[in-house]
Amino acid sequence: MDTVSRPAQAAQAPFPKSHIRFFEREAPLGFLLLAPTLFMLLAFLAYPFMVGLWLSVTDSEVGMIGRFVGLSNYRFEFLNDPVFLTSVSNTFVYTAVTTVFKLVLGLVMALVLNQAFSLQRFVRAALLLPWIIPTVLSTLAWRWMFDPTFSVVNWVLTHSGLAARGVDWLGTPQTAMASLIIVNVWRGAPFYGISFLAGLQIIPVELYEAAKMDGATRWHQLLNITLPMLRPVLLVVLLLSTILTFADFQLPFVLTNGAPYSSSHVLATWAYAQAIQGGAIGIGAAVSLVLFPVLSIVTAAVLIVLRKQD
Amino acid sequence: MVDERAQQRKAWTRRRLLQTAGLTAVVVAADSVLGDFGGWTRAAAVALPKPRAGARIRLLQWNSFVRAADDELRRQAKEWGDANGVTVDIETVSGDQLQPRTVAAVAAGDGPDIIQMQYGWPHLYTASTVVVTNEVNTLIERLGKVHPVNEAFCKVRGEWRAIPYTQVPNAWHYRTDYFQNAGVKSFPKTWDELIDAGKRVADATGKPIAQTVGHAYGDSLTMWYPVLWSYGGAEVDKDGRTVVINSAETEAALKWAIRAAQNGVKWFPEWLDPDNNQAYHADRISATLNGASIYIREIVEFKKFDQVTGLAGMPGGPKGTFTLNLAMNHAVMRWSKELETAKAFLFYIMDKANYSKWMAAARGYNAGVFEALYDDPVWKSDPNLAAFRNVVVDPAGKPIGNWPGWPARPSKWTSQSQTQYVIADMFAKAIFSGDSKAAMTEAEAKLKAIYGRP
Numbered sequence: 001m002d003t004v005s006r007p008a009q010a011a012q013a014p015f016p017k018s019h020i021r022f023f024e025r026e027a028p029l030g031f032l033l034l035a036p037t038l039f040m041l042l043a044f045l046a047y048p049f050m051v052g053l054w055l056s057v058t059d060s061e062v063g064m065i066g067r068f069v070g071l072s073n074y075r076f077e078f079l080n081d082p083v084f085l086t087s088v089s090n091t092f093v094y095t096a097v098t099t100v101f102k103l104v105l106g107l108v109m110a111l112v113l114n115q116a117f118s119l120q121r122f123v124r125a126a127l128l129l130p131w132i133i134p135t136v137l138s139t140l141a142w143r144w145m146f147d148p149t150f151s152v153v154n155w156v157l158t159h160s161g162l163a164a165r166g167v168d169w170l171g172t173p174q175t176a177m178a179s180l181i182i183v184n185v186w187r188g189a190p191f192y193g194i195s196f197l198a199g200l201q202i203i204p205v206e207l208y209e210a211a212k213m214d215g216a217t218r219w220h221q222l223l224n225i226t227l228p229m230l231r232p233v234l235l236v237v238l239l240l241s242t243i244l245t246f247a248d249f250q251l252p253f254v255l256t257n258g259a260p261y262s263s264s265h266v267l268a269t270w271a272y273a274q275a276i277q278g279g280a281i282g283i284g285a286a287v288s289l290v291l292f293p294v295l296s297i298v299t300a301a302v303l304i305v306l307r308k309q310d
Numbered sequence: 311m312v313d314e315r316a317q318q319r320k321a322w323t324r325r326r327l328l329q330t331a332g333l334t335a336v337v338v339a340a341d342s343v344l345g346d347f348g349g350w351t352r353a354a355a356v357a358l359p360k361p362r363a364g365a366r367i368r369l370l371q372w373n374s375f376v377r378a379a380d381d382e383l384r385r386q387a388k389e390w391g392d393a394n395g396v397t398v399d400i401e402t403v404s405g406d407q408l409q410p411r412t413v414a415a416v417a418a419g420d421g422p423d424i425i426q427m428q429y430g431w432p433h434l435y436t437a438s439t440v441v442v443t444n445e446v447n448t449l450i451e452r453l454g455k456v457h458p459v460n461e462a463f464c465k466v467r468g469e470w471r472a473i474p475y476t477q478v479p480n481a482w483h484y485r486t487d488y489f490q491n492a493g494v495k496s497f498p499k500t501w502d503e504l505i506d507a508g509k510r511v512a513d514a515t516g517k518p519i520a521q522t523v524g525h526a527y528g529d530s531l532t533m534w535y536p537v538l539w540s541y542g543g544a545e546v547d548k549d550g551r552t553v554v555i556n557s558a559e560t561e562a563a564l565k566w567a568i569r570a571a572q573n574g575v576k577w578f579p580e581w582l583d584p585d586n587n588q589a590y591h592a593d594r595i596s597a598t599l600n601g602a603s604i605y606i607r608e609i610v611e612f613k614k615f616d617q618v619t620g621l622a623g624m625p626g627g628p629k630g631t632f633t634l635n636l637a638m639n640h641a642v643m644r645w646s647k648e649l650e651t652a653k654a655f656l657f658y659i660m661d662k663a664n665y666s667k668w669m670a671a672a673r674g675y676n677a678g679v680f681e682a683l684y685d686d687p688v689w690k691s692d693p694n695l696a697a698f699r700n701v702v703v704d705p706a707g708k709p710i711g712n713w714p715g716w717p718a719r720p721s722k723w724t725s726q727s728q729t730q731y732v733i734a735d736m737f738a739k740a741i742f743s744g745d746s747k748a749a750m751t752e753a754e755a756k757l758k759a760i761y762g763r764p
Contacts, residue, residue: 061434062416062417062435063416063419063435063438064437076759080758081756082752082755082759083756146580147585148578148580148581149585149588149589149592149595150588169580170579171578171579176580256580257525257582258731259524259525259580260524260738261579261734261736261738261742273730274726276409276410277729278725278726278729279413279434279725279726280726280763281417
């Protein structure tokens with residue numbers, strides 16, 4: 001009777017014993033749990049990246065897979081394309097300047113928001129608005145504010161007596177780059193601010209109290225407690241922001257689209273012009289991948305610093 | 311043995327020749343007899359594509375600046391769809407979104423059955439389009455010759471890759487009241503006169519003549535290529551590979567633009583296509599070059615300056631008067647599972663009566679590009695609209711206009727130069743630096759990089 005009933009019971013059990021044993025082993029279970037993430041990374045990051053890499057060493061055009069041409073797309077861009085060289089320098093300037101401003105403004109924002117004051121929650125929510133609004137919409141609004149005929153900024157400048165005439169915001173290479181930087185800082189600073197605020201709130205209050213007892217000024221507290229304790233958050237935010245700003249497309253595309261006379265192109269908009277508008281997918285892929293080594297070095301450096309800190 | 315086969319081939323060829331000649335004679339005779347029953351019957355002698363009942367097709371094109379034109383197209387799509395048991399989805403996107411959407415479809419090898427091809431796109435996406443030579447030939451039988459500009463864009467290596475559809479004619483919109491206040495009686499006929507008029511109008515009214523010199527995919531091209539050509543300049547030679555931008559003629563054109571800026575004409579390097587429309591409607595400028603959308607919105611919607619808006623064609627330079635308009639054509643895409651249905655729908659909207667209804671809805675914003683469509687009643691509905699018709703065909707009915715890269719044939723290189731705004735950038739650089747030679751040299755380097763590619 002027993003011999004007959006046991007197999008029947010095993011068949012009714014939700015998991016056979018061998019399966020349960022498999023799940024009890026740490027390594028297979030770990031790999032199993034990792035599998036969906038791994039699949040997503042392979043399918044949506046590694047595969048497109050490898051395809052992009054392959055395209056950059058071919059003479060592919062839209063709708064036509066090309067031949068392998070080695071590094072000639074890269075050589076061509078560095079040796080023959082003046083707009084590409086301008087785009088490289090613009091991308092570095094754009095990333096460096098905006099990162100410095102966002103860092104300083106974000107820190108100030110976080111330190112202010114970390115204080116108790118009335119309407120604190122409202123102000124915190126309001127400061128996040130630039131980050132929440134879709135980039136295209138907010139950039140269009142800025143474009144309108146910088147418009148040569150309708151600029152509200154110029155109206156304020158001239159009517160308040162701050163300037164005799166309006167600024168040609170998008171009409172010269174220098175002001176166009178400055179406009180890009182202003183809008184990027186306006187949009188990106190809240191991300192820094194909120195991230196730093198989260199970091200500030202986990203710093204133990206006891207540290208500040210002990211410092212006060214020892215006679216430390218606010219400035220000393222900032223240098224010796226706040227900044228060192230914020231360092232991990234600061235480095236991660238810096239890393240993310242640098243990568244996102246290097247690859248920024250929407251904002252420069254909507255605000256200037258390279259104008260005036262292709263002087264405000266960044267690598268992302270120039271890659272788009274080459275690959276999507278001009279159909280030269282191979283060259284466009286090369287333009288967009290030029291920064292890969294630079295970004296890899298920045299990422300590696302930040303990760304090494306973080307690991308050392310751990 | 312080889313000789314024998316060759317002789318057999320020769321004999322077969324002679325026999326085939328006689329057969330073919332006989333067949334041709336029968337077809338020609340039948341055709342001329344059928345032709346007596348009218349043009350439609352003539353065309354019916356050629357097998358027309360037939361829609362498949364139950365099919366669903368999708369057409370992707372831009373949002374017309376005149377919404378009524380899109381509404382009329384949708385109405386026709388429904389009318390034809392209902393009659394044939396076909397569902398036609400018309401999807402419209404903003405002008406600058408059309409190309410990314412097209413590229414995505416081409417790269418994926420899937421997407422809309424019909425895509426509107428602007429400018430030289432059939433030369434960029436040739437492999438993704440089907441040959442429609444028979445269909446265009448049938449339309450030519452019905453409607454006469456195709457406008458040379460649309461033909462140049464649609465025909466790739468002797469094959470029609472898109473069905474000619476329309477042009478968006480560009481003419482100068484100007485404020486007659488401001489011009490009269492300044493003592494300028496009519497719109498300038500030459501570029502030099504435009505400087506003179508621009509100065510007088512700006513001095514008298516404070517409202518400049520203004521146009522984009524930036525990255526506007528329509529207005530920049532329609533303005534600056536004709537200026538370049540009218541001084542004898544060109545970006546590339548007829549062979550389509552030799553860059554010829556660095557010339558005394560180009561420099562003369564650049565110097566004209568610099569002189570105009572010094573005399574009160576405003577060239578905006580940051581303006582995109584809608585910006586001159588807004589400036590005109592907001593009474594900030596006295597004249598600008600544009601499609602009919604400014605005029606149409608004034609007479610239909612705003613009614614502020616409709617009575618004081620004049621329309622005029624392009625001024626000319628030492629080498630003549632040139633025009634360039636936005637050209638649009640329809641390509642049937644290779645991946646479509648409903649090729650015949652898609653072609654049949656395009657035949658329906660190209661039917662003269664249907665096309666005329668669409669032209670009426672567009673109120674002169676669009677111009678027909680087959681001979682029989684040049685004299686559409688819409689042009690007589692409002693005498694002012696003649697300015698738009700006259701930049702597509704001259705008053706004698708002869709088609710006029712060129713394309714970016716002319717005198718070279720459209721190619722992927724002319725398209726790349728166009729999408730990178732090399733010519734507009736050259737003018738912008740010259741205007742804002744005052745150095746025409748440096749601007750020309752920079753443009754030459756960019757063009758050599760483009761035309762030097764394999």
